[in-house]
Amino acid sequence: MASECLLLSQKMWKPELYKIQLEAPTPKAILCKKLNEPRPEFYGYEYHGTIDHKDCEARLSKEPDGAYLIRKSPGAEDYWTLSLRFEKKTKHFKIYYTISKGYFLKENFKRFDTIHDLVADGLVDFYMRLHAGPIIQQLLCQTKTCYEQSPYMTLNRRKLRALSGELRKSSKLSILNDNLPAVDIHEDFVNNVAANVLTIETSNDGVLPEVYEKHHVFKTHTFKGLNWCEFCANFLWGFTSQGVKCEDCAFVAHIKCSEFVPAKCVPDLKRLRGIFGVDLTKLVTAHKCKIPFIILKCVEEIERHGMLQEGIYRISGFADEIDALKMALDKDGEKADMSALANCNVNVITGVLKLYLRLLPVPLITFNSHPSFMYSMTHKTVGEQILSLREAIKQLPLAHFNCLKYILEHLHRIASHHAINKMNVSNLATVFAPTLIATPQHMTDLSEEISMLTALIEHCYAVFL
Template sequence: PGSEELRPEAEAACPVARRRSTPGRKRWQELLALALAGQVGARGVWLGPPLNLFAYSQISSLVRRAALTQNDNHCNYEKTHNFKVHTFRGPHWCEYCANFMWGLIAQGVRCSGLKSEGLYRVSGFTEHIEDVKMAFDRDGEKADISAHIYPDINIITGALKLYFRDLPIPVITYDTYAKFIDAAKISNPDERLEAVHEVLMLLPPAHYETLRYLMIHLKKVTLNEKENFMNAENLGIVFGPTLMRPPEESTLATLNDMRYQKLIVQILIENEDVLF
């Protein structure tokens, strides 16, 4: 609705910004109502029956676009990114412009590196992760995992998590598992930290050094929390079950221990400089 007009000050603040004449509240509410009925598409074209698979995305995107048109500063982002061209598999919905990204390859860009949102939480495609695993099995240290081969950082993080999950003996060994869980249950923070340090000393040298190196890296991830939204607690949720598993296969024990697994990894990350 309305004609498009590019304003110089808006273009300076955000090169891709286009100011549209702001529709009244009644207008975008009508659009939302039509979307709920599956009757609106690009430029108001009748689409027939709703596409259930994307209905929620369409509705949320319309609301988002309506809110953005009423916010003059929506292009003033504080986050810095390292964007790289990315090929999305299957129809990918853009939450900003409320349209599909068309094309077979290189449909859009994604942030790559420590500032990637949801780093280690977001999963890469399984077949690509398996490719990385096979590359290491085949080529060892010569495996090429550079950005031009695997532009999606989530593939590399997924391969790392898979490596830890597949270890026959976890990084936090079966022998020390119960001691770590007991340490996590201590209520006094100082006593708990001391107990964790004592159990760390029981790990075999290779396990200790691997854990130390990983915690140094994860601490760097948390330093970019404002961009990637991954603090020590969130990383603990991801890496707790990955780094430590109970000696006996017990679903109930695993569920009961999950919060303590998370807490142990969180403590290791937050106190990396003290514990190691």
Template sequence: MARRTSDSRNRQYTQVMPVPQTPSSSEVSEEEIEPTYQWKSHLYNLQQEAPNPKRIVCLFPTDNKPAHYGREFHGAIAREEADHLLTQGGEGSYLVRESQRAPGSFTLGLRLNHSTKNFRLYYDGKHYVAEKHFDSLHDLVADGLITLYVEAKAADYIKSMESEPIYEKHSRYATIRDKRISNGAVLPTSGSKQVPIQDQVDARTAVLDNAVTSASYEKAHNFKMHTFKGLNWCEYCGNFMWGLIAQGVRCTDCGLSTHKQCSKRVPLDCTPDRRLIKRVYGVDLTTLVKAHGTTRSIVIDKCIEELETRGLDIEGLYRVPGMQDDMDLCRQRFDKDGANAKISAKDFPDINVISGALKMYLRQLPIPLVPFEMYDRFMMAAKIQDPTERLEATHNAMNELYNIKPAHYHTLKHLINHLNRVVQQKNVNKMSAENVGIVFGPTLLREANDQTIMDNLYLLQYQKKVVEIMVENPDIIFEK
């Protein structure tokens, strides 16, 4: 296996290396971004020093050898015999033996740092001893030798490596974030020309305070374990990410790559890349608005514009369902084209398709428009008997929502103002505040845990009441 060549051993990674291209940096020119990172080479050098795997071949026939093991399998030999073979084999040598006390259980023995180490070995289509799964036993051993060697030689260094980060000084993400804030929140456009946000907003977004932009929204990174190809350095601490697979974590929304332990120190400054966000429906709302450079949901904005153009006087608006095939097509257009999705009367003559697509979007949000952590606050407010106190409690809960999830707040505000205009036409569309509450209550307010049918029936009246209060008093509820 070509794990480490002599050329790669001799390369010096103490040099200043170019910043990797930032996917989400289209709004900031390359000249404006900090030009270099100072990568730290200590852990890379240790990986290069780690011994290569050397299989101890069994010279005798073995009974009941599993098909997924090769000549490194020595049968049910004693631990002492395995240790003797590995000691003779030297650093990096390995073998597999069957347990004499527990037939059917297998142990991987390998030699490192002048001692023998034994691990319970498993196979489920891939080889593993812990979380990492490998296609071949050779790769498992190679990765294990690297990991054990590096972590033994640099235990104290690894424990403290995130204490001297390069992130705040050199991070492309921090640089882009600061540029947005200091330069009047310039948002990404489809072309290369940078257009200030004031020139991008249209009639649907003009009502917003133009000082508020999605660039100011805090968002946690969505880190997942990741296998990196080639040589990679942590973008938080600047140290090498050692191992053959699952060397660290990568944010699936913006591409930031760090050690697992360093990811816990990264600030809430994720700037999602639209090329990584493959769809619109079913995507976290804050992720979506930051990826598209908007203040609130593009689906809600565009559907409301269409509904208010040709649907406010339609009887049963939001109550009468549209055809499922058409709603699915509408969803597909948003997923493919985003804010450019075509949903006009020419494309979807039935306005109930548009209202159905809006409700489908809300139902598929992984975090509902009223987030899980705010559910109890709004429900408790709805249970207050005194109307004045109930309104004040709902207003206070909305202010808290503004502070913790501004994307949800601005989207909810736009939706509620729209529903207020729907209710103003109740004489023709037959949609009172109560009817709107029945339709939207369970969609806007969902508990994290599933409830029984009886629980749902009990909670429905308060979910409905929350929406009623908002729809009847938007000026008070959303007053800052």
């Protein structure tokens, strides 16, 4: 096994770009220790005061590539000028500095702690463009069409196959064929929603079946030491912001390569900090489930102990007990014991469930789908509203679809005992509207949202078939 990993790493590592970076010129500051004007406190002896292009050229013309100085251009007010030698020519750049951001160029997104780092990164960038252009272009052409042979697919193929198989069983069989009538709204939903399950059968050519699909969450990242792209297997050049890294699975790529990486992110449970405030799709993917365990456990305890309790969901539990249970769930996950606490005060369980749903980065009824849900209430008849709501739920991501269906059916069961628990459909909709629906924080009048959610709870079995 070790020999196979070594062989794979040798195939992955392509040193051409790394070698080119090593050949790039190194920074060399041209110093000016005698100055007839005050020196800015954030520049050292590389600052030469106010000088024009002609004087600057005279000072740098005989210097090697990589030589640089900082100056004040005549008439400049809010910037300084970096003058740099490259390819025996002097280049000039506007340079800026703030305490919070450090040194940066206006047209560049990178930030640097020192002028030396900024110049070093710029020299590498210039040199790579000049000498590695054909290689980079070839990489883009190859990776754009051949990701099946990329290190990414090589390293993750077995994991993705296993996950695809599990999703077939849980999603395709359990969701799509679970005693549905002839008109299969779920199948239409799956075929039309991006970033969900694509039911393409396994072929015999060895290509991974495109069943599992989740987009990466790439963020620009500064890497320490040597790193290479897990997509094209080539070196990540530069000294800062060399590429991007997925926040969910730690996948690393060039910025350009990330545009071609397939949407097959497999979140690492080790990278999830608890469950509260975590994107729903990310959580169910990492745990390989349809509905997060916290929703299942809370609903189970509430229906066991609180179905007939007056004011269920309206009456709040003690804040300190809710916080304690939240911390236990974040720390222990599915091992957290809620039953003992539920026997004492089920309102703590309802408080935790509402808190979890309220802290979702994207609410169950998402920002994108919200207008369609609200539009359904413009129809005059209940039948038309139900048909319109059926169209609206097609816009939900699969994880949101499953959880919203589960929660609404639970609330429908709660409302069926309203004669005892005093929580009818309208009361429950009033409590859950700010939690389930994407609404602006400053919005105080939720009457239309409450009306829509009332219809969803009351007709949930007709809407979700």
